[in-house]
Amino acid sequence: MSETMESPDKEDAVSKKRTNVWEDLGSPRYIVAPMVDASELAWRLLSRRHGAQLCYTPMLHSSVFCRDPKYRREALASTSEDRPLIVQFCGSDPNILLEAARWAEPYCDAIDINIGCPQAIAKRGHYGAFLQDDWDLLKKIVSTLKNGLCIPVTCKLRVFSEINRTVQYACMLENAGASLLTIHGRTREQKGPLTGLASWKHIKAVRDTVKIPVIANGNIQCMQDVQRCIEEIQVQGVMSAEGNLYNPYIFESHYPACWEPALEYLELAEQYPVPASYIRGHLFKLFHHVLCLAENQEERENLATNSTLEAFKNVAYALRDRYLPYHEGHLIWQTGKTDYNLELPPWLCQPYVREPPQEYTQKIQDGLPRKREYRDEEGNEISRKRSKKLKRIARRPNRTTSIPKRSSDRCYACPNPLGFKCEYKLCRQCCRNKCYIENLDCAGHRNLTKTRRQMAKEFEAKRKEVENMT
Structure with a gap:
């Protein structure tokens, strides 16, 4: 063929x-x-x-x-x-x-x-x-x-x-x-x-x-x-x-109350450990529509600033307790709208609809702020990086944050940066040379020249003493 x-x-x-x-x-x-x-x-x-x-x-x-x-x-x-x-x-x-x-x-x-x-x-x-x-x-x-x-x-x-x-x-x-x-x-x-x-x-x-x-x-x-x-x-x-x-x-094809998948996921996260940042990201999406309401500002802050499973569960329980009567029909939810066509209550899991690119482009052309503004507790405008750092500090208030930074000062003997804890304000190599010449120790650089020389002299003296005795 x-x-x-x-x-x-x-x-x-x-x-x-x-x-x-x-x-x-x-x-x-x-x-x-x-x-x-x-x-x-x-x-x-x-x-x-x-x-x-x-x-x-x-x-x-x-x-x-x-x-x-x-x-x-x-x-x-x-x-x-x-x-x-x-x-x-x-x-x-x-x-x-x-x-x-x-x-x-x-x-x-x-x-x-x-x-x-x-x-x-x-x-x-x-x-x-x-x-x-x-x-x-x-x-x-x-x-x-x-x-x-x-x-x-x-x-x-x-x-x-x-x-x-x-x-x-x-x-x-x-x-x-x-x-x-x-x-x-x-x-x-x-x-x-x-x-x-x-x-x-x-x-x-x-x-x-x-x-x-x-x-x-x-x-x-x-x-x-x-x-x-x-x-x-x-x-x-x-x-x-x-x-x-x-x-x-x-x-x-089911739109559950947001706390249902959240609590189920938290049980799985407890069984199969997950980084807190992953959990927080999932919960913010599950609770997205309900956390946008002003009445849930406290829960939003708790979710943003805590990192334990217990804290995450408490947010889910708080939202459940607040909206379960509406979900079960015991209370009537008032949306303030007269047209309920395709309108889902905010506590239900539902899609997030992005802003169309045309609207975003129009905002840029109209001179509206392109990026989100970040502010500290006093209302001062700060960078996104600074905002994230403040949030990390808020989540772990007991953690030591005053870690000293490496000095940018120069060594007295050369252009290199000086050692952070050096007693003589020198870089590592210059400190080593000084200790060798002047018979010194430097705890900052863990240089024990003087101590080791003294130990060597003592050892030599003991050795000679033993030899004389024999």
């Missing part, structure tokens, strides 16, 4: 093999996105209890993962309930990515390469969405992992402005060895206040072209969005990020 007649069969075989990857993952339709400081084990287990069928770990830095055992242990924390699981890595070195993936391979069902992160740190590190300008490197990364692992390799990417270029990009990744593509329908410029809507047209164009499974990501705020996305684009699954964070019951 001719070579040209064999190639379609080979392509079909490869396509069938990669489609089986989706079946091996359990053919999931409802997927929780990889989210830095957010999709940790406790949150994944909460999401799985309420409809999520596949979860990703947070983005892991491949080089840190390879060199830091503690980072690996924390990142790979999992249970038998936490499957199927995809571990996501970022990086730009194929060999380091492969080494990291091999560490993670026994603990997951696939390895995902993050080529969608649009943040400034990704630009500085040359990874995430900033790899989309270097197709040759991406081919090498994907093919290296594909040939070096026994589990599938997947990619999570952002689109280009042009649909045709996005399709070519996806085909390149497929040909390089990717077994699955997750497509976030936004460009890397669509972030922060310029996020806007994701383009499902781009995702559909890719889905209609490639032969491997496609997951859609973007514009998912409720279960109706999930169903509409699957129907319109014909993707295998739909991924949720912000929608899941504001309502972890999203895949059950």
